Amino acid sequence: MSGDVVNLRQFRKQKAHSDKEKQAEQNRIAFGRTKAEKSLTRALNEKAEKTLDQGRLKRPGDAPDGEKG
Incomplete structure (x- = not known):
């Protein structure tokens, strides 16, 4: 049982x-x-979020924007 100390x-x-x-x-x-x-980072993030939301499909059963349900 030899090992490094x-x-x-x-x-x-x-x-x-x-x-x-x-x-650090x-x-x-x-x-x-x-x-x-x-x-610049904030603007790029907002633009990416808007682009993503534009591609989202609305389904008939979905709640309108701003409402949860």
């Missing part, structure tokens, strides 16, 4: 560091954008 304290610190780095990368993507980039 691992220092758990260092392993935990290394894991915590890598977790923080992943979170996600934050840079989410919050590190200019106002123009955010508005």
